[in-house]
Amino acid sequence: MSTNTTATTTADLGAICAFLYREGRYLDDREWEPWLELYAADVDYWMPAWDDDDKLTEDPQSEISLIYYPDRNGLEDRIFRIKTERSSASMPEPRTNHMITNVEVLAERGDAVDVRYNFHTLCHRYKLTDHFFGTVFATLRKVESGFLIARKKIVLKNDYIRQVLDIYHV
Template sequence: MSNDYQKICAALYREARLLDERQWEEWLACYAEDVTYWMPAWDDDDQLTDDHESQISLMYYPNRGGLEDRVFRIKTERSGASMPEPRTSHSVANVEVLADRGDEVEVRYNFHTLSHRYKTTDSFFGTMFVTLRKTGDDFLIACKKIVLKNDYIRQVLDVYHV
């Protein structure tokens, strides 16, 4: 296993762990300032939406400022959908490097998240498409597209669900 592949996996595992541990500032530090964070929706024809400007998205943040706002709302209890905060367990699997352009790496992986709140456990699963930007010996997430494959979601989604 190459050293870069191990570092890629370590960066993905770390981001998932930080969500589980609710270490919000450290989690935000995993992201580049100009990150695009997008979760398209499934349309009536069972196709993913492909334009966040003209079609419905489950989540869309055009930069890290949007993620910082989400974290602010979670931390200051200004997010009714996040109170109480759920207990989560994120799993990352089948990490595959799709392209290596030197300073950026395109990665695809599967995820499964268990979220427990109000004596109920929900399961979220799908595929992530992530661009990792090399910064010294580490990686920052420069782009994240989340393809949630659940057919029915019975609650408002937030960043910790995926």
């Protein structure tokens, strides 16, 4: 028996996809300031880790995370370090290519839209190409100009990292 889990929504899936694609393009093109402008000041940006039992950690305050920023200040600091070459992990800057697929609207309430999508990012640095892939659960806040990312949970499926892991990989 099949059940339909698609949310009834008035959100424009095309506009949501265009917004998500733009975020990937900003990362690929190293357009850091426009990328930051896609995020709400109170964004919760989290990439949980996999524990020893192959389950995702559930609390960024008490368990290990691969990346965690409780608001946009953390993202701004990260971008500052990348732009001012104070991040040895980002030197030389890698070349990335973000691919986004399977965008679904999970729920819509008031000014918020919950979406789920898959990503695959190729990253080339030091003559090596790495793959990062997984699923993102995001809450997009509707604003006059379109959307802002209010919450982003990134589930990285290949968490064995050869080089580094940073915001531009996902």
